[in-house]
Amino acid sequence: MRKVYVIGPGIEVPEHFTVGAGESLDICIIVLPGVSADIPLTVDLTGEGADARLSGIYLCGSDEHVSFNIRMNHLVPHCTSRQLFNGIASGSSRAGFSGLIVVSPDAQKTEAYQENHNILLSDDARITTLPQLEIYADDVRCSHGATTGKLNEEEQFYMRSRGIPASEAKVLQMISFISPALDGIDESIIASVEDAIRSL
Amino acid sequence: MNNTLLDIKGLHASIGDKEILHGIDLTVGRGEVHAVMGPNGAGKSTLSSVLTGKPDYEVTEGTAIFDGKDLLAMSPEERSWAGIFMSFQYPIEIPGVTITNFMKTAVNEKRKTLGLEQLSAGDFLKLMKEKMAFVQMKPEFSKRQVNVGFSGGEKKRNEIFQMAMLDPTLSILDETDSGLDVDAMKIVADGVNTLRTPEKSIILITHYQRLLDMIEPDYIHVLKAGRIVATGGKEIVKMIEEKGYDIF
Numbered sequence: 001m002r003k004v005y006v007i008g009p010g011i012e013v014p015e016h017f018t019v020g021a022g023e024s025l026d027i028c029i030i031v032l033p034g035v036s037a038d039i040p041l042t043v044d045l046t047g048e049g050a051d052a053r054l055s056g057i058y059l060c061g062s063d064e065h066v067s068f069n070i071r072m073n074h075l076v077p078h079c080t081s082r083q084l085f086n087g088i089a090s091g092s093s094r095a096g097f098s099g100l101i102v103v104s105p106d107a108q109k110t111e112a113y114q115e116n117h118n119i120l121l122s123d124d125a126r127i128t129t130l131p132q133l134e135i136y137a138d139d140v141r142c143s144h145g146a147t148t149g150k151l152n153e154e155e156q157f158y159m160r161s162r163g164i165p166a167s168e169a170k171v172l173q174m175i176s177f178i179s180p181a182l183d184g185i186d187e188s189i190i191a192s193v194e195d196a197i198r199s200l
Numbered sequence: 201m202n203n204t205l206l207d208i209k210g211l212h213a214s215i216g217d218k219e220i221l222h223g224i225d226l227t228v229g230r231g232e233v234h235a236v237m238g239p240n241g242a243g244k245s246t247l248s249s250v251l252t253g254k255p256d257y258e259v260t261e262g263t264a265i266f267d268g269k270d271l272l273a274m275s276p277e278e279r280s281w282a283g284i285f286m287s288f289q290y291p292i293e294i295p296g297v298t299i300t301n302f303m304k305t306a307v308n309e310k311r312k313t314l315g316l317e318q319l320s321a322g323d324f325l326k327l328m329k330e331k332m333a334f335v336q337m338k339p340e341f342s343k344r345q346v347n348v349g350f351s352g353g354e355k356k357r358n359e360i361f362q363m364a365m366l367d368p369t370l371s372i373l374d375e376t377d378s379g380l381d382v383d384a385m386k387i388v389a390d391g392v393n394t395l396r397t398p399e400k401s402i403i404l405i406t407h408y409q410r411l412l413d414m415i416e417p418d419y420i421h422v423l424k425a426g427r428i429v430a431t432g433g434k435e436i437v438k439m440i441e442e443k444g445y446d447i448f
């Protein structure tokens with residue numbers, strides 16, 4: 001089971017994780033509307049075969065500020081890491097995602113992936129995304145990608161032409177947009193995220 | 201009940217600064233099938249987009265009354281609830297949304313506006329199964345994401361499937377035949393013919409005669425440069441086949 005952090009009063013993600021040989025870390029971080037948070041997170045992969053999966057979503061409304069600052073350190077060979085963070089910003093909220101993957105000179109055969117996708121719901125909301133790779137080994141597989149866009153209007157018209165109201169069409173789009181980052185988590189948490197999306 | 205389902209008068213429509221439709225008059229009675237033919241760029245897709253309320257288009261003049269209501273004042277979803285359906289020429293992919301979820305939302309939203317209760321999960325699945333069989337879709341179809349990775353034929357069958365699910369009074373088929381092989385076209389045509397009843401009307405937008413051999417229209421209109429330049433029966437198709445659109 002994935003460890004899920006729904007950020008709120010008294011619930012924070014530890015700032016540092018160490019993953020040793022053959023161990024795995026699998027966490028999902030959820031920031032719902034009504035919450036402003038700075039989330040610094042460093043993961044050190046210190047033993048061969050260590051695996052880290054990080055995912056998260058952030059739904060930002062009104063004038064909230066949310067920022068992620070993630071550092072994934074591949075320190076030894078044969079480790080894997082995957083990151084997927086999807087965010088939606090409405091109102092005049094501010095969201096930032098800064099993600100750095102560092103592959104040390106010794107960390108051959110590393111596999112490291114990072115994706116960050118964002119949707120802006122209003123003209124006043126702002127999203128900054130800064131994916132970075134620092135690779136000091138030569139036999140690795142690494143990639144990162146980041147996108148920021150708006151909800152697709154062609155899709156909305158298609159749904160509306162089938163009698164799905166514009167507001168519900170947007171909700172369906174947002175749910176489908178964030179759901180890859182909620183893979184494998186409890187249905188009841190997903191349901192609360194869907195309720196939160198309707199409030200954006 | 202008035203026999204006129206759709207009454208379009210003097211319809212002008214633009215996209216951006218460019219006027220595409222320069223005054224369309226078209227009356228569709230209940231139970232009638234009207235074909236609209238015309239060369240590329242005549243305004244065929246603009247006409248269907250305007251009738252379904254696509255936001256990019258602006259109606260600058262004219263009226264369209266559907267079932268006694270002012271169609272042009274309605275949102276796309278309200279038009280759907282009122283009984284209008286368009287089969288898209290290029291159906292849109294909606295990643296992450298399954299056919300089941302998509303249709304369940306659509307069917308139940310319509311029921312809500314009609315003051316009906318939501319369909320139970322069992323009744324909904326039964327309806328899905330029946331309509332999928334109707335367009336020869338396999339059961340796993342319901343779990344796929346809307347149009348994602350569909351072949352051209354599957355996309356068009358999916359449109360007819362949705363048409364069957366939503367049970368519209370007026371169906372606009374926008375070049376549903378384009379890009380289909382004969383077998384797929386036959387499935388589509390059989391589907392449409394089965395849905396044809398004395399109360400329901402169809403506007404069939406097409407380039408080709410082939411589909412009109414399978415779905416026989418009552419009237420054929422030629423749309424050219426934003427106007428309907430001729431209306432008649434089958435003889436018009438023959439004229440177009442022989443001499444092209446230049447004679448109009």
